[in-house]
Amino acid sequence: MLKGFKDFLMRGNVIDLAVAVVVGSAFTALVTAFTTSIIKPIIAATGGGNVTGLSIQLRAGNIASIIDFAAVINSVITFFITAAVVYFLFVVPMKKISERRKKGDEEGQSEPTDVELLLEIRDLLRREQGLPAVKGLAAEDEKASVSGNGQQK
Template identity: 45%
Template sequence: MSKDNGVLAGFKAFLMRGNVVELAVAVVIGAAFTSIVNAVVKGVINPIVGAFGTSNLDHYRSCLKGPCEVSATGDVTGVYILWGSVISAALTFLMTAAVVYFLMILPMNKYKERMAAKAPVEATPVEVTEIQLLGEIRDLLLEQRNAGVPGGDDRTVGKLPRQ
């Protein structure tokens, strides 16, 4: 029973992690944007492309193996390459990516930059080289040695105090 509770507790912890919740929100928003972008592609892009040909990109296709014919009942003979559907999907992807970038990513990055500019600047740690550290150690040792010798100075380096 404790193993089941452990598994359920682990599952609950997994679901409550920030990444999972953010991913779920992103999927929902992505689905909503996809429907908007699909409407724009079908309502704006396809008619623009249709000015040069058919207004439905799905009608753009090439016959790979013939004879390629569509009967009155809708039966298709031959093998078609539906490159119009691929172009439509590519346009939908590009528009979705553009909407997400310009309406979500770009404003969020600008907001983060503004917040970072307002935040107090933290002192950056000074890099200390080995030679600087060794020099500081030497100076501390000299201070300790000179503290034990009355009237001692830097000339006592390397000399032991007399007792």
């Protein structure tokens, strides 16, 4: 059971996932700080001097009843900035790397097998003797020409 757990941890996917979570958390904190410190004050400035930004207070004197549209807009901007950076810095390069790997894995023309080469030689010999080429062996011919131990009769 512990060996299976060790294999799971050492596969590499877990390490990649852990790094992604840490980097994602750090980047989200950075973007949140940017939008809170720079974008939110700009949004609040559009509401005027006496207003706390784009917000509505439902009950006068009750701070908990404030609907803060600036915070919602701030969160939307944070999401789009984070998503864009993750897409362009992580997803697109990984996609290109995987496409390059697939191109390397593609085989051109596959090498003929031993059986295919032997069949081609047989057909060439038959053609030299003036006999028609045979495409493959029929089941009866195969049984007749090969014994049980793989040697010809």
